[in-house]
Amino acid sequence: MNAKTADKVATGVIYAIAGSVALVLFAMLAFILVRGLPHLSWHFLTSAARSFEAGGGIGIQLFNSFYLLILAMLISFPIALGAAIYLNEYAKKNSLWVSIVRTSIEVMSSLPSVVVGLFGFLIFVVKFKLGFSILSGAIALTIFNLPILTRSIETSLSQIPNLQREAGAALGLSRFETVIHIILPASVPSIVTGVVISAGRVFGEAAALIYTAGQSAPTLDFTDWNPFNMASPLSPFRPAETLAVHIWKINSEGIMPDISEVSAGASAVLIIVVLLFNFSARRLGQLLYKKLTKA
Amino acid sequence: MDLITEKIKKTSLSTKQDRFGKAISILALLFIAAIVVMIFAFVITRGFATFTSNKINVFDFLFGTNWNPSVVDKKTGLPGVGAAPLIIGSLAVTFLAALIATPFAIGTAVFMTEVAKKRGAKIMQPVIELLVGIPSVVYGVIGLTVVVPFVRSIFGGTGLGILSGTIVLCVMILPTITSMTVDTLKAVPRHYRESALAIGATRWQMIYKVILRAATPGILTAIVFGMARAFGEALAVQMVIGNAANMPESLVSPSATLTSVLTMGIGNTVMGSLQNNVLWSLAMILLLMSLVFNILIRWIGSKGELK
Numbered sequence: 022m023n024a025k026t027a028d029k030v031a032t033g034v035i036y037a038i039a040g041s042v043a044l045v046l047f048a049m050l051a052f053i054l055v056r057g058l059p060h061l062s063w064h065f066l067t068s069a070a071r072s073f074e075a076g077g078g079i080g081i082q083l084f085n086s087f088y089l090l091i092l093a094m095l096i097s098f099p100i101a102l103g104a105a106i107y108l109n110e111y112a113k114k115n116s117l118w119v120s121i122v123r124t125s126i127e128v129m130s131s132l133p134s135v136v137v138g139l140f141g142f143l144i145f146v147v148k149f150k151l152g153f154s155i156l157s158g159a160i161a162l163t164i165f166n167l168p169i170l171t172r173s174i175e176t177s178l179s180q181i182p183n184l185q186r187e188a189g190a191a192l193g194l195s196r197f198e199t200v201i202h203i204i205l206p207a208s209v210p211s212i213v214t215g216v217v218i219s220a221g222r223v224f225g226e227a228a229a230l231i232y233t234a235g236q237s238a239p240t241l242d243f244t245d246w247n248p249f250n251m252a253s254p255l256s257p258f259r260p261a262e263t264l265a266v267h268i269w270k271i272n273s274e275g276i277m278p279d280i281s282e283v284s285a286g287a288s289a290v291l292i293i294v295v296l297l298f299n300f301s302a303r304r305l306g307q308l309l310y311k312k313l314t315k316a
Numbered sequence: 317m318d319l320i321t322e323k324i325k326k327t328s329l330s331t332k333q334d335r336f337g338k339a340i341s342i343l344a345l346l347f348i349a350a351i352v353v354m355i356f357a358f359v360i361t362r363g364f365a366t367f368t369s370n371k372i373n374v375f376d377f378l379f380g381t382n383w384n385p386s387v388v389d390k391k392t393g394l395p396g397v398g399a400a401p402l403i404i405g406s407l408a409v410t411f412l413a414a415l416i417a418t419p420f421a422i423g424t425a426v427f428m429t430e431v432a433k434k435r436g437a438k439i440m441q442p443v444i445e446l447l448v449g450i451p452s453v454v455y456g457v458i459g460l461t462v463v464v465p466f467v468r469s470i471f472g473g474t475g476l477g478i479l480s481g482t483i484v485l486c487v488m489i490l491p492t493i494t495s496m497t498v499d500t501l502k503a504v505p506r507h508y509r510e511s512a513l514a515i516g517a518t519r520w521q522m523i524y525k526v527i528l529r530a531a532t533p534g535i536l537t538a539i540v541f542g543m544a545r546a547f548g549e550a551l552a553v554q555m556v557i558g559n560a561a562n563m564p565e566s567l568v569s570p571s572a573t574l575t576s577v578l579t580m581g582i583g584n585t586v587m588g589s590l591q592n593n594v595l596w597s598l599a600m601i602l603l604l605m606s607l608v609f610n611i612l613i614r615w616i617g618s619k620g621e622l623k
Contacts, residue, residue, distance in 0.1 A: 028518035035431050038423030040468075042494075043443045045487060047456055049450070058463075070512065103344025112337055122345055124610075125352040131606050133548025135575050139599050140355045143348045143362065147587060164355075167348055195330040195488065197337035218449075225451025228550040228575075232582055269551050272460055283462075285583045288457045305565060 057289020152182025500534025533620025
């Protein structure tokens with residue numbers, strides 16, 4: 022085979038590989054959506070799950086997923102922001118302690134999420150006696166989310182040209198004022214994109230939640246918004262099975278007669294939400310950029 | 317005069333603010349580092365309990381082939397705490413998944429950076445991002461409803477096993493390896509390509525003999541990252557592997573991995589009992605393996621820099 026034929030064959034193979042990867046994704050998305058969409062209805066999305074009979078919904082699980090997501094984001098965002106600001110604005114590039122901290126963030130991001138879940142179980146559920154609760158789950162998700170979010174915010178900050186920092190310094194602003202008044206506003210669009218993308222990851226996470234937020238979804242009283250009542254949807258001390266955990270649970274040990282329908286519908290909802298997060302992340306960033314810069 | 321000196325010497329409001337802001341951001345960073353240290357400290361102390369308080373021999377644990385912690389083995393008089401079947405199961409799915417995913421990942425990455433840049437950016441980039449975004453339980457559901465019946469129809473049996481786990485993991489780690497390979501390929505200097513083409517190489521010769529060689533350390537790092545993800549993946553694997561903790565006889569017989577036993581077991585054992593302690597030892601292995609993968613990545617990185 023001469024070089025030219027080899028080139029053509031190789032090009033063909035590369036096209037085929039790329040095509041098959043794209044095909045696998047579209048086949049999976051189509052499979053989940055086609056199987057799941059027919060089962061979606063207002064009733065399915067809002068009613069409580071049933072363990073023994075058909076016709077259960079995913080209302081509570083859906084609510085729990087969003088509530089946990091918001092709590093986890095509220096906890097992890099300030100910490101990640103602070104850490105990213107230090108790493109990008111204050112840290113000296115090659116000091117020993119910065120490299121230690123960077124390594125620990127890297128190690129943290131490669132921790133298996135099941136280990137994160139077990140750690141949360143050990144510390145918050147058992148030691149602090151929080152039990153299977155939204156709070157334990159939110160903290161476990163925070164640990165899962167922190168390294169992703171820190172890195173993404175740090176990247177956003179590092180994309181702001183140094184000219185801006187010099188301009189701030191030239192105006193006599195302290196480093197902190199420069200960060201607050203110049204750097205952060207300029208990086209808001211890309212930070213928002215990063216936050217929404219990581220929200221998609223958190224929304225679909227299940228392994229870290231099985232032993233922290235628990236695998237049961239007690240009935241909620243949606244008229245009671247006092248966070249200190251156990252039946253209130255806002256109570257952080259109640260066990261809360263999320264959508265992703267629900268899918269795992271019914272597939273491994275569900276006994277209701279319509280497992281495959283519920284699982285298909287729930288998977289479709291999960292995928293749709295995650296896709297929405299993914300698509301809206303960039304859009305939201307661009308929209309904010311336009312609003313903020315008049316560009 | 318004194319008034320001015322005093323005013324200059326005094327810490328100004330913005331200096332105070334600056335110190336405050338710096339302190340807050342250091343605190344956030346320290347918090348993250350502390351969590352990492354705590355995770356290691358707690359999981360490793362609990363993991364060692366098997367060997368210290370239950371007096372299990374480390375080698376029996378690592379190389380024993382009988383996993384059944386709640387039943388005492390009649391021959392040895394010890395409970396079945398041999399984790400070898402699980403370790404082998406985990407390693408098997410990890411290596412097989414990486415083996416299958418790598419050519420696809422490199423092919424896709426080459427497509428995106430060398431062959432069809434425009435289409436690569438327009439179609440393949442979102443494809444890779446979406447593949448990363450799909451939650452692992454959804455991969456598990458697809459594995460259970462598509463892959464397992466497919467394997468069953470070809471090889472018979474239940475369809476659950478290492479082969480199904482490998483196929484599911486392969487798709488899961490593909491985007492990780494691909495996106496990191498794309499980054500390294502993009503980092504190969506442009507003059508490498510130009511010089512290869514200038515001396516009359518075809519595009520494939522340029523890719524194969526120059527670019528892939530130059531990017532080898534980066535590609536290896538990408539593969540190790542993928543393997544780290546595969547090794548720690550729990551739910552998708554647990555759903556399709558069959559959860560039978562015996563030595564894997566073939567690729568299509570039900571087996572188990574470290575993560576699958578952990579997810580199934582922790583809720584069913586009592587804190588502090590032997591059955592629970594051995595599970596923590598499994599978690600410790602997972603943790604140490606993720607550390608090993610990290611060290612491997614650094615080692616490859618430092619080797620690659622020397623060139």
